[in-house]
Amino acid sequence: MKTIKLLLVTFFTIHFCNAQKIIPDEVKDIMKKVADWQMDHINDSYSNKKPHHPLHWTNAALYVGMAKWAEMADDDTYYNWLKGIGNQNNWLLHERKYHADDHAVGRMYAALYRKYNQKEMLEPTIEQFSFLMHHPANTKLNWATPYHQDRWNWCDALFMSPPVWADLYNITGEQKYLDFMFEEYKATTEFLFDKEEHLYYRDERFKGKLDKGTKIFWGRGNGWVYAGLADILSNLKPQTKEYEYFLDIYKKMSKKLLELQTPEGHWAMSLLGQEFYPTPESSGSSFFVYGLTWGINNGILKGNNYKKAIIKGWNAMASYVDDNGMLGYVQPIGAAPGNASPDKTEVYGTGAFLSAGSEIYKMVKGQ
Template sequence: MQQVADWQIANFDGLYSDRKKPHHPLDWTNAALYVGMAKWASMADDDTYYEWLKNIGEENEWQLHKRKYHADDHAVGQMYVELFRKYKDEKMIAPTKEQFNFLMFHPSQSALNWDTPYHQDRWNWCDALFMAPPVLAKLYKVTGEKKYLDFMMSEFKASTDFLFDKEENLYYRDERYFDKLDNGTKVFWSRGNGWVFAGLVNIMNELDPKSEEYAYFLDIYKKMAEKLIEIQTPEGHWAMSLLGQEFYPTPETSGSSFYVYGLAWGVNNGILDKEIYEPAVKKGWNAMASHVTKDGMLGYVQPIGAAPGKAWPDKTEVYGTGAYLSAGTEVYKLYGGE
């Protein structure tokens, strides 16, 4: 994990998946990296990683990214709340609170259908469930203000009612995939469901396990977990199209790392049966670690997309690193680390 974290910081502006310029520091891609980096920082032996994250916050005046309603541009708020927890500096979360307060008083009127105007002003694509809801859950936890929780619950339920396939216990990426088939199988994008699965964990970490809100997320989580170990590949990863292993044999490490993270968390918290799920975690983690180069670059990360595609051993992305670091923190605990 340290090797991967150090490599990523050293190559933070690197162009590793044919991009023409680096991502903006507040972009969702980097926000997903920061989520994992903050988890790694909490177990590292020094504050170097916290300082690196804090520097990004300071340079950007603790602002969220530019689109007021878009969940992708809210994701960096997760890192801000984690830094607030460590440093207790109110300015780190003040802009995030202000922006969500605005959204709650001026909620989007858009429908969740893909072709409606301003459709991504609400969480109508499954990636969004990793980006924005955990920020609201964290704000609820650190402020004690229930309005953040209530807003998150109503929007999350609307998205789930729209995107969740009750037969397969997986999420469609968005409305465009409801009736699509890929080689005769329904299209459930691996990283898209990885976003959701990791998002569920990051939300539940903030809630009272005895609350009805927690029970709602736990129900979805357990259904997904059961499906995920059914469809894990013999090599340990998950296919880019979750139901189409034979058509997508190439490993993919961003979605798969999120599954390892979520499953290991479930075992660690006594939610998933260790005898059943630990072998899947072990196989998954070993598969992920086998795709780290000797320098510390995580390979086989699918480039930015919205559907199953391709991945290569020499291509990476910051969100893949974030997923890997998230996974590692839970795997480390599972095998005896503090």
């Protein structure tokens, strides 16, 4: 009887481990499938009645992931596609000078500059950010304040603009970019970060509100923040005050996210309310997988619990990709927990998935 029990335990252990195993080539295969599908469907309408502008924040989030995939791909198709977008738009940021959403495309420009070292790719961003430093917005962060979004008073903004400032600091070596970003980021964090839950409110309107008895922390909004933290930290020098500041937030969020992952592997649209929001949401969850895996790959997060969460999360995200390469369960454009379905996608979901895959590939290839 003991022998039989031992054999059964061994069988299920091996079966479980094999089910959890991630194959590097399979990661690349599904990333290519998703990237190719998205490029073929870049002009679909998605959440809007018409396609997004090439410089819109939705596409900018896609480009972040696409640039990471381009670095892994076996040909220059994806780099050429991104360069074409930059050239067609004269390497300009989007329309609003102060609004974080319209800075986000600068992240793609920085990635391409690092590869090609062509100054025209960054000159317009440097010029615009120089203006912002000399003419900073003086509005308060309160939602009802006039021109309130001229500063980062909603949590998604922390993905859109701060990493661009960090890129410029890293590329140019000029401290002024980091100084400006650091002070603004601290102001937003003091305003929106819940020190008990270690999560960000989407904006001031959600502070003090409850949804079925739980505080409202939007899954995707926190996904934006968390991925942005990883990208900021990648640009900074360890042991500096700025690095330690961002690392502290990153570690606090990481620990909380580990607690909040659902048994299925995703994170709920309202992070504390998975009982009331059981439907998967793949854009925020993919960014959580990205950020967590980045932490493992950089020796910041340690232990099997994080690795198990990452594997479970990636397998869940990959299961939401259909046979054609479309990532499903992406919540449409919004600012709060809502609805998602297997037949709905968005370009930023693809960007998040590709970002996650880039770090997953590094992790499993190195094992």
